[in-house]
Amino acid sequence: MSVLAPETSEWLAELGIVPADETRWLAALTHGSLGSETNYERLEFLGDRVLGLAMAEWLFEASEAAEGKLSQRLNALVSRQTCARVAMQVGLPQHIRLGKQAHDDGARESTNILGDVMEALLGAHFLDFGFVPTRDLIRNFWESEFMGGAGKSKHPKSALQEWAAGxxxxxxxxxxxxxxGPDHAARFTVRVSVKNVGDAQATAQNKQEAERLAAAAFMEQFG
Incomplete structure (x- = not known):
C-alpha cells in the first residue's frame, strides 16, 4: 500500500519518477512542523551535495571559463532562490506536508523551505537511483536556469562595492x-547606504537575499 498521497504519486509519475522507497520520499516532503521524527532535513543535506557535484560537472563540460567564473555560476545555480524557482516550476509546493501553523504562516511559499525540500527530493532520488539518473534529472529540471543568466552577471553587492570605490x-x-514573522517564515528588511549619496532597502526571506536586493535597488537608483 502506498504511503504517498495519490495526487503526489501521480505528480511524481508525471515527472518520470516511480519511487523505489516511498517512505524516503514521504520524509523528503515532510516539514518538521508536523512533529514527525522523520522529515526532510537529512535528505536535504545529501541532496545539496549531489546538486553541487552535478552542477559543477555540467559547468565544467559546458564552459571553458576560469575557476572564478565557474564558482560564480555554481553558487547562483545551487542557491536557495534558484532551487525554490525550480520547485515552483515543477509543481512541488502543493505536495509539501506541513503542520497547521506552518501552513497558516505561508510556509508553502517560503523560499527557504521550497529550496530545502527540492534538495531533499534530489537526495531521495540519489538514494533510490544513483548519481547518473539524478544528474540527468537535475539537468532536465535546471535547464532553463542553466541556459539563462543565473550567475553570469556580477552580484549586486560586488557591483555596489566596486561602484563606491570607483x-x-x-x-x-x-x-x-x-x-x-516566525522562524520558519521570517522576513528580513535591510537598508544599504553610502555616505553622502543615499540609501535603499529591501525585504526578503533571509538576510543575505535582502542585502542583495537592497544593493540592486541602490544601483538602480544611484548607479
Missing part, C-alpha cells in the same frame, strides 16, 4: 532594519 565613496553599509 566613485571615491566610503564602502556601503548594511543595516538590518526589521525582522518579522
Amino acid at each position: 566613485n571615491r565613496r566610503k564602502p556601503p553599509e548594511y543595516e538590518l532594519v526589521a525582522r518579522e
Whole structure:
C-alpha cells in the first residue's frame, strides 16, 4: 500500500519518477512542523551535495571559463532562490506536508523551505537511483536556469562595492532594519547606504537575499 498521497504519486509519475522507497520520499516532503521524527532535513543535506557535484560537472563540460567564473555560476545555480524557482516550476509546493501553523504562516511559499525540500527530493532520488539518473534529472529540471543568466552577471553587492570605490565613496553599509514573522517564515528588511549619496532597502526571506536586493535597488537608483 502506498504511503504517498495519490495526487503526489501521480505528480511524481508525471515527472518520470516511480519511487523505489516511498517512505524516503514521504520524509523528503515532510516539514518538521508536523512533529514527525522523520522529515526532510537529512535528505536535504545529501541532496545539496549531489546538486553541487552535478552542477559543477555540467559547468565544467559546458564552459571553458576560469575557476572564478565557474564558482560564480555554481553558487547562483545551487542557491536557495534558484532551487525554490525550480520547485515552483515543477509543481512541488502543493505536495509539501506541513503542520497547521506552518501552513497558516505561508510556509508553502517560503523560499527557504521550497529550496530545502527540492534538495531533499534530489537526495531521495540519489538514494533510490544513483548519481547518473539524478544528474540527468537535475539537468532536465535546471535547464532553463542553466541556459539563462543565473550567475553570469556580477552580484549586486560586488557591483555596489566596486561602484563606491570607483566613485571615491566610503564602502556601503548594511543595516538590518526589521525582522518579522516566525522562524520558519521570517522576513528580513535591510537598508544599504553610502555616505553622502543615499540609501535603499529591501525585504526578503533571509538576510543575505535582502542585502542583495537592497544593493540592486541602490544601483538602480544611484548607479
